[in-house]
Amino acid sequence: MTGMSVEPYREIIFDKDGDGPPGQASELAALARRGVGDLVLLAHGWNSSPSGATRLCSDFFAPFPGLLAPGVEAGYAGVIWPSMMFSDEPVPDYRALVTVLPEKEPVIGRLTELLGAAPPEEAAFAEFGALLRELADVAAEPVAVREAVPEFLVADPVAVCALFTRALEGVDGPVPPEGLFGGGLKRYWKGAREALRQATYYVMKKRAGQVGEHGLGALLGEVARTAPGLRVHLVGHSMGARLVAYALRGLPAGARPVASVTLLQGAFSHYAFAARLPHDPGRSGALRDLQHRVRGPVVACHSRHDTALGVMYPLASRLANDSASLTGPAAGPLGTDDPRWGAIGHDGVRAVPGTVERTLAEVLREGVPGSGCVSVDAAEVVRSHSDICRPELARVVVSASRTGR
Template sequence: MRFPYAKVQFRSTGEPHDPAERQRALDLVRTPGVTDILVLSHGWNNDMAAAEALYQDLAASLDSVRRPGGMNLAVIGVLWPSIRWAETGQLAGGGLGVDDGAAQLRQEIQETVADPELAAALDALVGDLDSAAAQARFLGLLRGSMPAVAPGDEEPPPSLLTEGDAGTAFSLAGEPLPLVLLPEAPGGAGSLGGGLASFSDVFRAGRLLLNTATYFTMKERAGTVGSTGVARLLNDLATVAPNVRRHLAGHSFGARLVTAAARRHAPLHSVSLLQGAFSHYALSTDYDGDKDGFFQGVLSPGRLTGPMLITHTANDLAVGIAYAIISRLARQNASAVGGPDDAYGGLGRNGALRTPQVAAPPDTLLDADATYAFRPGKVYNLQSDAFIKSHGSVTGREVANAMIQAMTSR
């Protein structure tokens, strides 16, 4: 790590895993000369080593770009029990035979379902998943594992994931996704009219439904860890070092985690949301006539003394596919799936929509030597097609340059 660093692990409840780690973070921010503390959060990932590698890579880029003299940055890495989401190509499922599809579904059950009894029950249904009874039982088990919807959530689970005919859900999930979202065209086709998914597609449908249920589980967990554990940590950091500027940055579901923390803790100087895996309406005002986004209050006057940055790109297939699946299960307009005109769309795909604090006109992520004119309290949707080529490629110098300028803006 190029900067002074401490890690803090949190349980899914938001409680610290080890109080000694929290104390090391407090000691870090009190280190003489530290002017800024950056709290980082990873996204869906079941490997803590991979999360810390992300932090190492981003820190190396932050260290390599121009920053003002006198800025002494320290970093705290948040580690939380997220679940690995399936790879984009695996979700597409193109070219898989029946045996391969069943094996892949079983593997993903073992990797993503923490409850061993639930995992065993789902696994036992895989061999009969072409039957209506097995499909109903499989979806019923997923429904039973999902968290309750928070009041005011602008992105509740689609109705077919929580109720209704299992055969219709499997048929919709078994259809090929829009080709623009996929690295290669998937095989097979389902039926929009309901009934059973074809046998060649039923395992892909099972994987998509499993991963969509995982999405909403991780969404809830990220919010819990951010609004409890990380928000409390920020309060403690402010108490022991009130003059050190506090910054948040999160990738994927980590973007939701740090936004949840910002909803409970203020003031912060900057927030950077890197390919955020949550709703493009999360920060909005009146997105549905009379409803505000769940995190709209983060942008209330005085809570941010600097800017909020949001990277977004059409290259982000992970967020694009996640929202395409959710949109399909909600039976939205197929031509708009995951895009800015869809009720279900991701921050990392489209930026923050219907958010008055967004600076106009839309901005672009610039090269690593460029200069920005960021203003306090404003949101900058940084269209990042030129530099962010996938969901995970958020550690480049171009991203680091924008973050440093946000952190040092006045």
């Protein structure tokens, strides 16, 4: 591919349902017949165009050839899927929204109009709430899964926007009838912007799991069948980390093509791999024990500097899983101090016995353990959510894959 930093490189393309063009598994298996023994596969967490995702793959993979041991034959692949940035910024990029949700363009257009005009009438907030539900396809949800719909999408939209406004302003206590600091309902449009961000997060969260489990997992199963000697090393950033982790759930029974997994600023629960949740021992994480489907380590790189995962992710998770959140108490105005809602990319793997914790310096000096869950504090180089194109992180992946010098 012209302009790609490494070769051989392939792109694996999925749509929002996890479907892709035929022959993609065969293309990866063909690499093995050409002598490739290790395939490093990166799933991006955000992009506004396929070309942007390709550039990310090129930048991330650039250090790899200089890090590999003599005799290692590596191939590379990028998973391209319709996602958007889960950014550190408080307002979504509406053009990016249309790119990844083209079928919702009229809805997004009207949402943008309302946010720009900020009308102070309750009827406008009611319309805004209805548009959010349409954006997230909540109305199309079967009754049987209704309880899985985030409360903020079905609750009173004025109350929801007031909640988000309070959180963003750092204000505790009841909201006065005239609105925060006066100004009536108009001021709540600040919270409405965050409500749109959270609705987008909900859509992308569902999509990443769908593409990972039903798209990538099935594809890797086919690769394992046709090229059983190929060692696959999964790398994912942000929602792409969720995607590659859910691919483990989609692997066919008995298939073990994955030799290592590296999660970079993963935008999913730090309890995902737990057999028992600390706050609810009768329940387990969504990916319970799936680290055992990996022949080598599952590495979670995390950073306390990641405000997207340290602030906005807990808020999104709290409102997606707790119907009492809109009226009940929270730890701090955003609920970010409550460990139930923490992200694996903010503080690593939690509640999995035997998890090894290392600093980045320790891993670069001593290497990654050969198996099990490993949490790597990468705060010394990762200063924001998208700060992943670092040679140090490439070295972590190479160490986990056992392909380094």
